[in-house]
Amino acid sequence: MSTLRSVLNFFGFSVCHQIPSKTYSAFGVPICFCARCLGIYTAFFLVFTYYFGIKRAILGKHANNALPRGYYLFSFGLVVLMPLDVLFQAIGLYHSNTMRLITGLLFGFGMAQIILMLYVDIFRSGTKKVRQAIFSRLEFLIQLISIVFIACIILFQNDYILFGTSILAVLGLVMLGIVVHLIAFAIFSEFILKKKITRVSVPLFILAVVFVMGELAFLYFLHKTLV
Known part of the structure; x- marks a missing residue:
């Protein structure tokens, strides 16, 4: 347990302030992410796992009809909620880890939709100009309910649930980094190297x-140096 906790703290300490008062505790020790980061990266894990692990790898589905624009506007609205919460808590209107968690989850969910929209657009196969859908309306709703x-x-702040969720959040952080880098590599290759990448190879x-x-x-x- 201590070794696993150290590994989780490595990832958490890389991107999170880990202030104890803003962090849930499991087994008497603060977990590796603050409430907000826990929500953000857990949401990324859920959305990316469904898209890459279930929808594509297991079901092999690739939708071609784009979701209505309203869904993406809704996702953007969810992203905006977190900065508002940061502002309101910073000026002292309220202080709530519950709100940090909830707005973090909604931010992660909304941002994941936007990132995947870009990912699908960049790595779409063929020459079709129609933007492929990420999820169907039902899938979108199911994921939101899951969040x-x-x-x-x-x-509930159960020790096992919090510790387990922190593991999922770390995986979500790594998955986010990989997806963002794949997008960056593809953009660099297309505009700098003048070579379009349409699929993710193993070396990439x-x-x-x-x-x-x-x-x-x-x-x-x-x-670690700054602190």
Whole structure:
């Protein structure tokens, strides 16, 4: 348990302030993410796991009809809620870890939709100009309900649930880094190298993993030096 906790803290300390008063505790020890970061990266884990692990790898589904624009506007609205919460808590209107968690979850969910929209657009196969859908309306709704469900069980503040969720959040952080780097590599290749990438190869994926781990290690030691 102590070894696993140390590994989780490495990832958490790289990107999170880990202020005890803003962090849930499991087994008497603060977990690796504050309430807000826990929500953000857990949401990324849920959305990315469904899209890459279930929808594509297991079901093999690739929708071609774009979701209505309102869904993406709704996702953007969810993203905006978190900065508002940060502002309101910073000026002292209220102080609530529950709101940090909830707005973090909604931010992660909304931002994941936007990032995946860009990912699908960049790595779409063929020459079709029609933007592929990420999820169907039903899938979108199910994921949103799942986010609400996750918020409810986290708020029970059970030690096992909190510790388990922190593991999922770490995985979500790594997945986010990989997806963002794949997008960045594809954009760099198209506009700088003048070579369009339409699929993710194994070497490209490994390169993204190496970059993510290297950057997290750099952020960890930088944070450690500053603190």
